[in-house]
Amino acid sequence: MARRYPDFRQLVQKANDSLDVWEASFGMFDWHPSLAVDDERLGEAFDEYLRRLTAAPGEDGGNYPFFHPRYAGQMLKPPHPVALAAYAAAMRINPNNHALDGGPPTSQMEKEVVRDLAAMFGFPDDHLGHLTGGGTMANLEALFVARELHPDKGIAFSKDAHYTHSRMADMLRMDHRAVSVTPEGHMDLNALEDVLKTGNIGTLVMTATSTGLGAVDPIADALPILRKYGARLHVDAAYGGFFVLLAEKDSGFSDFPAQHFRAISEADSIVVDPHKHGLQPYGCGCVLFRDPTVGRFYSHDSPFTYFSSDDLHLGEISLECSRPGAAAGALWLTLKCLPLKATDGLGPILASGLRASRKLAELLKASDLLELFIQPETDIVTYLPAGRSLSEVDSASQSIFEKSMAAFDDPVFLSTYRMTAARMSALHPKLDVDMDQSRILRSVLMKPEHEDYVDHLHARVESIARSLP
Numbered sequence: 001m002a003r004r005y006p007d008f009r010q011l012v013q014k015a016n017d018s019l020d021v022w023e024a025s026f027g028m029f030d031w032h033p034s035l036a037v038d039d040e041r042l043g044e045a046f047d048e049y050l051r052r053l054t055a056a057p058g059e060d061g062g063n064y065p066f067f068h069p070r071y072a073g074q075m076l077k078p079p080h081p082v083a084l085a086a087y088a089a090a091m092r093i094n095p096n097n098h099a100l101d102g103g104p105p106t107s108q109m110e111k112e113v114v115r116d117l118a119a120m121f122g123f124p125d126d127h128l129g130h131l132t133g134g135g136t137m138a139n140l141e142a143l144f145v146a147r148e149l150h151p152d153k154g155i156a157f158s159k160d161a162h163y164t165h166s167r168m169a170d171m172l173r174m175d176h177r178a179v180s181v182t183p184e185g186h187m188d189l190n191a192l193e194d195v196l197k198t199g200n201i202g203t204l205v206m207t208a209t210s211t212g213l214g215a216v217d218p219i220a221d222a223l224p225i226l227r228k229y230g231a232r233l234h235v236d237a238a239y240g241g242f243f244v245l246l247a248e249k250d251s252g253f254s255d256f257p258a259q260h261f262r263a264i265s266e267a268d269s270i271v272v273d274p275h276k277h278g279l280q281p282y283g284c285g286c287v288l289f290r291d292p293t294v295g296r297f298y299s300h301d302s303p304f305t306y307f308s309s310d311d312l313h314l315g316e317i318s319l320e321c322s323r324p325g326a327a328a329g330a331l332w333l334t335l336k337c338l339p340l341k342a343t344d345g346l347g348p349i350l351a352s353g354l355r356a357s358r359k360l361a362e363l364l365k366a367s368d369l370l371e372l373f374i375q376p377e378t379d380i381v382t383y384l385p386a387g388r389s390l391s392e393v394d395s396a397s398q399s400i401f402e403k404s405m406a407a408f409d410d411p412v413f414l415s416t417y418r419m420t421a422a423r424m425s426a427l428h429p430k431l432d433v434d435m436d437q438s439r440i441l442r443s444v445l446m447k448p449e450h451e452d453y454v455d456h457l458h459a460r461v462e463s464i465a466r467s468l469p
């Protein structure tokens, strides 16, 4: 395996050297003896900890190899060494971006990276936004603002939207409607118009890369309909937001819905997760609002978060209080090294995922044992084992999923996804409908290494499919 560069250990060493000097500048003091840990106890506990973290996956209950291209199961991508080093360095100081005084440098960095993310989507300069613990919190804030703006109206989202939207809407006691989708997973615009006609929808949620099929809602086509009925638009781009980098001009990727990514610039609010496609460790989502005056809904009068500065405190525009400054620092350093550009930095990393998914789609189309479920739009590919009926496809999918993971010397890690019978037979009409739903196979090709690995991935899945009775 080629050496990873830059090297996490070297960067952390350099960071610790600097932090030693910084700490020493405040003068020495004695660490309290109550904080000391018995060597033997630590040795044993640490060994057990590492044993548990590195246990074999499967029956031993260990982690799956998320860092390796043989893992193409769920949306898991290793953080970049630069992000890890930046996180580790700031973690030692442990700044809290709740208030400017909780961590002035990382709070400033948060403002800078939020501005960069807003610019990536084509949002105006005077937007409002901040980092969050993840996409769920970011979407909660967007829906909270939707409710404050339209207290007597509900929200709508597609049937394939992330389950967080219905859960959060329930929690916020908002009415919600699920708009039907096409078999390929796009919001059905006729159904949308029917829902908007009721006049009960204040904000529509559209998904730019659905968590299941990786489908992008027809945002550009929905905009005129939304304007006609005066509804707001929230775009949940938690997973796919960074693909907007490839949407500027004709990127040459077949079936890539560039116009819908470009149309995100018209949204009222956007959620994107740097901890999904932005090479960050978990704990890094982002919410952006076009209208900065929505900050008024967060108003509070806590006496203890106002310290020395009249500047905007991020904690005043966030539902979460304590938040890791380290997350902002990690994203800041990452974007300095790998900028938000189509041809430099993050763009080429995302482009390799698009190439990987198109390559896998071609291999599946040429296969006698496997079939492509739908043409991939982003980097998620769904497919099914050849079969005569839904029940055959369902059980073969489950067997391939289990066997490919358990293959002792050369495992590959996939996921399964449940599809309704109606959508299965709309797209694959030859299948006998003998169940009301069926599992299919799904591969998330998030890592740039997947581009070279998909031939092997496909060969492995095919050989396992061939070995089924």
Ligand SMILES: *Cc1c(COP(=O)(O)O)cnc(C)c1O
Pocket: 133, 134, 135, 136, 137, 139, 162, 164, 207, 209, 210, 211, 236, 237, 238, 239, 240, 273, 285
């Ligand atoms: C992952 C995801 C979420 C939830 O985000 P978390 O960061 O897991 O909290 C919401 N919506 C979409 C489309 C997602 O892909």
